[in-house]
Amino acid sequence: MLADVTTDLVLAVDVGGGTTKGEITDADGNVLCADTVETPYGEAAFEAIETLGLRLLDELTPDLRDRVARAAVILPGLVDPDRAIALFAANLGWRNVKVGSRFTDRWGLPVLIDHDVTVAGWAEWRYGAGRGHDDVCVLIIGTGISGTLSVGGRLVRASAGQSGVAQAGEYGHIPVRYRDGLPCPCGNVGCVETVASGPAIARAYAARTGREISGADVVFAALDTDPEAHAVVDDAVDALAAGLLGVVHASCPELIVLGGGLARAGTVLTSALQARLTTLLRVAPVPRIALGEFGIRAGLIGAAQLARTGSLR
Amino acid sequence: MLADVTTDLVLAVDVGGGTTKGEITDADGNVLCADTVETPYGEAAFEAIETLGLRLLDELTPDLRDRVARAAVILPGLVDPDRAIALFAANLGWRNVKVGSRFTDRWGLPVLIDHDVTVAGWAEWRYGAGRGHDDVCVLIIGTGISGTLSVGGRLVRASAGQSGVAQAGEYGHIPVRYRDGLPCPCGNVGCVETVASGPAIARAYAARTGREISGADVVFAALDTDPEAHAVVDDAVDALAAGLLGVVHASCPELIVLGGGLARAGTVLTSALQARLTTLLRVAPVPRIALGEFGIRAGLIGAAQLARTGSLR
Numbered sequence: 073m074l075a076d077v078t079t080d081l082v083l084a085v086d087v088g089g090g091t092t093k094g095e096i097t098d099a100d101g102n103v104l105c106a107d108t109v110e111t112p113y114g115e116a117a118f119e120a121i122e123t124l125g126l127r128l129l130d131e132l133t134p135d136l137r138d139r140v141a142r143a144a145v146i147l148p149g150l151v152d153p154d155r156a157i158a159l160f161a162a163n164l165g166w167r168n169v170k171v172g173s174r175f176t177d178r179w180g181l182p183v184l185i186d187h188d189v190t191v192a193g194w195a196e197w198r199y200g201a202g203r204g205h206d207d208v209c210v211l212i213i214g215t216g217i218s219g220t221l222s223v224g225g226r227l228v229r230a231s232a233g234q235s236g237v238a239q240a241g242e243y244g245h246i247p248v249r250y251r252d253g254l255p256c257p258c259g260n261v262g263c264v265e266t267v268a269s270g271p272a273i274a275r276a277y278a279a280r281t282g283r284e285i286s287g288a289d290v291v292f293a294a295l296d297t298d299p300e301a302h303a304v305v306d307d308a309v310d311a312l313a314a315g316l317l318g319v320v321h322a323s324c325p326e327l328i329v330l331g332g333g334l335a336r337a338g339t340v341l342t343s344a345l346q347a348r349l350t351t352l353l354r355v356a357p358v359p360r361i362a363l364g365e366f367g368i369r370a371g372l373i374g375a376a377q378l379a380r381t382g383s384l385r
Numbered sequence: 386m387l388a389d390v391t392t393d394l395v396l397a398v399d400v401g402g403g404t405t406k407g408e409i410t411d412a413d414g415n416v417l418c419a420d421t422v423e424t425p426y427g428e429a430a431f432e433a434i435e436t437l438g439l440r441l442l443d444e445l446t447p448d449l450r451d452r453v454a455r456a457a458v459i460l461p462g463l464v465d466p467d468r469a470i471a472l473f474a475a476n477l478g479w480r481n482v483k484v485g486s487r488f489t490d491r492w493g494l495p496v497l498i499d500h501d502v503t504v505a506g507w508a509e510w511r512y513g514a515g516r517g518h519d520d521v522c523v524l525i526i527g528t529g530i531s532g533t534l535s536v537g538g539r540l541v542r543a544s545a546g547q548s549g550v551a552q553a554g555e556y557g558h559i560p561v562r563y564r565d566g567l568p569c570p571c572g573n574v575g576c577v578e579t580v581a582s583g584p585a586i587a588r589a590y591a592a593r594t595g596r597e598i599s600g601a602d603v604v605f606a607a608l609d610t611d612p613e614a615h616a617v618v619d620d621a622v623d624a625l626a627a628g629l630l631g632v633v634h635a636s637c638p639e640l641i642v643l644g645g646g647l648a649r650a651g652t653v654l655t656s657a658l659q660a661r662l663t664t665l666l667r668v669a670p671v672p673r674i675a676l677g678e679f680g681i682r683a684g685l686i687g688a689a690q691l692a693r694t695g696s697l698r
Contacts, residue, residue, distance in 0.1 A: 205544075205546070206544055207543075207544030207546070207547070209635070221635045221636060223536055223539075223541050223544075224539060224541070224542070224544070226536075226537060226539070228536050228537070228635065228636045229537070230520075230636075230637040230670075231518075231519055231520030231537070231636075231637060231638065231639050233518065233520070233639035234520070234637040234638075234639055234670050237670045238637040238669060238670045239637075240634075240635060240636050240637045241634070241635060242634045242668045242669055243631075243634055243635065245634060245667065245668035245669065246630050246631055246634045247630060247665055247667075248630075250627075250665055256667075258667045258668050259667045260665070260666075260667040260668075314563075315631060315634075316631065317559050317560060317561075317631060318556075318559055318628060318629065318630060318631015318632045318633075318634075318635070319631045319632060319635040320631075321553075321554070321555045321556055321558060321559045321628075321631075322522070322534045322541065322553060322554060322556065322631070322632040322635070322636075323534060323541045323543075323544075323553050323635075324543040324544060324547040324551040324552075324553045325544065326544050326546035326547055352560055352563060352573070353573075354558065354569075354571045354572045354573040355555045355558035355571050355573075356551060356555055356558065357543075357547050357550045357551045
C-alpha cells in the first residue's frame with residue numbers, strides 16, 4: 073500500500089558545495105533523525121548522498137521506515153525538476169546526471185529533485201515569513217545571493233525557452249555597478265554579490281580595518297556603532313536595494329524576505345534595506361522587508377515540504 | 386438576445402492625456418469607424434469620451450449598431466479594473482471616478498475599464514510581437530516608459546495588497562542613476578525615463594547640437610552615423626538595459642518587446658539594446674529583443690481584444 077505523504081514521514085536532503093545535510097521528519101516537522109556529510113566531487117558525491125540517505129533510513133525502526141513515503145533532494149546549479157536531472161552543478165562536477173531515478177533505485181522511494189535556492193525561497197514564501205501573501209520576493213543571502221519571486225500566488229520559474237540555461241532569481245548577479253565595481257567570479261563586473269554577500273561584506277571590512285570577521289558579525293558591529301562596519305553595511309544595503317529596484321517596479325511585491333545565513337544578523341539588515349528602498353522609490357510602492365524565519369534551514373524545510381506536497385505550489 | 390462578443394463588433398476607446406481615440410472594429414480587426422478628440426480636464430473629459438462613443442455608434446447602420454456587443458475604455462494613471470473605477474489620473478484630474486457604470490448607462494453596452502499601458506503591453510504580448518511566448522517583458526516607449534511582464538503565460542499585475550497604490554510595470558521610474566542622474570517629475574533622480582524616453586532623447590540631442598528633432602528622429606540620425614545622435618542613443622540604451630537587468634534576473638523572460646512611439650525608429654533600437662544586454666549579462670540568459678508590431682495603436686488594439694475576450698488572459 074502506498075504510504076500517505078501528507079501524514080507520513082519524508083526524507084529531505086540538501087546537497088551543498090561543502091556539506092550535504094539530510095533528515096527524516098514527520099508531518100509536524102519533528103526531526104526523527106538527521107546527519108551531515110562532506111560533499112565530495114563527481115561520482116563520489118552521488119555515493120555520499122546515497123549512503124547518507126540509506127544511513128538515515130536504517131536509523132528508523134522497521135515500522136517507521138515503512139512510513140517514509142517520499143524523498144526530495146535539492147541541488148545547486150541548474151536542475152530540471154520535471155526530468156529529475158542535474159543539468160549542471162560546478163561544485164559537484166555534475167553535468168546531465170539523472171539523479172532522481174538513481175536515488176529512487178537505491179532508497180526504494182519516489183524521489184523528487186529540485187533547485188536548492190528555489191526550494192528554500194519557496195519555503196520562506198509558503199511556510200515562513202511570506203506565508204499568506206501572493207506577491208513575495210525572497211533573497212537567500214549567504215556565500216552567494218539568489219532567491220525567488222512569487223507573483224499572483226505562483227512561483228516564477230525560468231521559462232520553457234530558457235530552462236536548461238537559467239535559474240530564475242539570480243539576484244546576486246545583477247550587475248548594479250558595471251561601470252566601476254569589483255570583478256565577480258561569474259565574469260561580470262559589479263554584481264550585487266560582489267558587495268552584499270557575506271564574504272563580500274567580510275572582505276570589505278577586512279580591507280578597511282585589517283580585522284577578519286564574518287559578514288554577519290560585521291552587520292552586528294554596525295549595530296554597535298563601529299563606523300567602519302557601518303560604512304560597509306551601508307554599501308551592501310545600497311547594492312541590495314539597487315538590485316531590487318527592477319523587480320519592485322516590474323511586479324510590485326508586497327513583501328521582500330531576507331533569508332539565509334547573513335539574515336541571522338537580524339533586523340539591522342531589514343531596517344536598513346527598508347530605509348534605503350523608502351528613499352529610492354517614488355512611483356512603485358515600498359514593499360515591507362521581513363526577516364526569513366528558517367535561516368540556513370530553509371532548504372531542508374522546503375525539501376521536506378516538497379516531498380510532502382509533490383510540487384512547489 | 387445578447388450579442389456574441391467573439392464574432393461581433395466592439396467599441397474600443399484609448400483615453401490619453403492629450404487626445405482620446407475611439408474605434409469600432411469587427412472580429413477580423415477591420416475598423417468600421419474611428420475618431421479622435423482632444424481630451425479636456427475633469428468632468429469635461431468624461432463628457433468628451435461619452436460623446437465620442439455615441440458619435441461612433443451613431444455612424445453605424447441600426448443593424449450594425451445592434452451588433453456592438455461590448456466596449457472597453459483604457460485610461461492612464463491608477464485603475465481598478467474589477468470595480469471599473471479610475472482611482473487616480475493626474476492628466477484628467479480624476480480621483481475615484483466610477484467610470485464603467487457611467488459609460489454603460491450612456492452607451493447601453495457592457496463597458497470594461499482597464500489601464501492603458503497594461504492593455505497595450507498585453508496586446509503586444511498576446512497578439513503582437515510576443516505571441517506564442519509565455520515569458521515576455523513589453524516596454525511601451527513614448528513620452529514615458531512603462532509596460533508589462535508576463536510570467537508562465539500570465540500577466541503580472543500589482544498584488545492585492547498594492548492595488549490602488551500601484552501599477553506593475555513602471556519600468557520608466559526605475560532610478561538607474563540615482564547618484565548622479567537628472568531629476569524626474571516623479572520626484573526621484575535618474576529614472577530610466579530621464580534618459581531613454583522620446584522627449585529625454587530629444588532634449589539630450591538638442592543640448593548637444595542645438596537642433597530640436599523628435600526622439601525617434603534622433604535614433605534615425607544615429608543610424609546615419611551622426612556622432613552626437615549616436616552618443617545620445619548609446620546613453621538611452623544603457624539606461625534601458627540597466628533598468629531591465631533586475632527583471633531579467635528575476636524571471637528570465639525569453640523575449641523583450643519594445644513598443645510605442647519611439648519604437649517606430651525600428652531595429653536600430655532593438656539591436657543596440659540586444660548588444661548592450663549581451664555585454665551586461667553573464668549568468669542570466671540574454672533575452673531576444675523584438676520590435677512591437679502595433680506601434681502607438683497597441684492600446685486601441687488591446688482594448689478591442691479586451692472587449693472581446695472579457696479579461697487580460
